[in-house]
Amino acid sequence: PEVCLRLESGPCAAAHSPLAERNGFLRLLLHSSSTELCMSSLTSLGPFLEDEVIPEVIPMEIEVVDAKITLKDDSPPVYPTSPGPVPITLAMDHVVVRRRDDGVFYLTAKQEKPVSVPEEQKAPAESVSPAPAAGTCGLQLKQVPELQRELQTMKLALAEANMDKARLLQEIRKYNPLFQL
Numbered sequence: 001p002e003v004c005l006r007l008e009s010g011p012c013a014a015a016h017s018p019l020a021e022r023n024g025f026l027r028l029l030l031h032s033s034s035t036e037l038c039m040s041s042l043t044s045l046g047p048f049l050e051d052e053v054i055p056e057v058i059p060m061e062i063e064v065v066d067a068k069i070t071l072k073d074d075s076p077p078v079y080p081t082s083p084g085p086v087p088i089t090l091a092m093d094h095v096v097v098r099r100r101d102d103g104v105f106y107l108t109a110k111q112e113k114p115v116s117v118p119e120e121q122k123a124p125a126e127s128v129s130p131a132p133a134a135g136t137c138g139l140q141l142k143q144v145p146e147l148q149r150e151l152q153t154m155k156l157a158l159a160e161a162n163m164d165k166a167r168l169l170q171e172i173r174k175y176n177p178l179f180q181l
Contacts, residue, residue, distance in 0.1 A: 030067055065094050
């Protein structure tokens with residue numbers, strides 16, 4: 001894992017934003033990190049973040065590259081026989097969080113640029129497989145309406161199953177309003 005943290009202040013920070021010259025600019029890079037967090041530790045941060053004084057806005061940029069965060073719910077189960085919740089893993093390829101002068105956090109995901117292959121490494125045109133025979137295309141075209149009907153049937157079945165699930169959850173919540181799935 002690699003963590004880089006840089007705090008700039010003064011005239012050199014003005015290159016980032018006008019407010020950064022006065023309040024400073026924070027840049028954090030987190031690369032190739034994998035961590036596990038308990039939900040109770042995240043929820044207990046709330047009182048530390050509350051304050052009577054409105055803090056000054058510090059413009060910042062947080063860049064996360066190739067990181068995984070696993071969130072585990074460590075609260076006691078509602079039902080003793082319950083196996084407990086499944087951990088949630090958040091995988092981030094390349095995410096940038098920016099806080100600008102207005103105090104709003106902006107979340108953007110960067111996509112990697114496609115790698116170009118040099119001409120000498122590309123496959124020659126002769127090695128490309130020939131087009132399918134006309135009979136195969138005709139067979140595939142005849143299957144399209146049948147597949148569309150099957151897809152429509154599956155969509156209807158899924159919608160019906162979701163309605164049944166919602167109805168059953170509503171029935172369970174009549175008897176236990178705190179029930180969570």
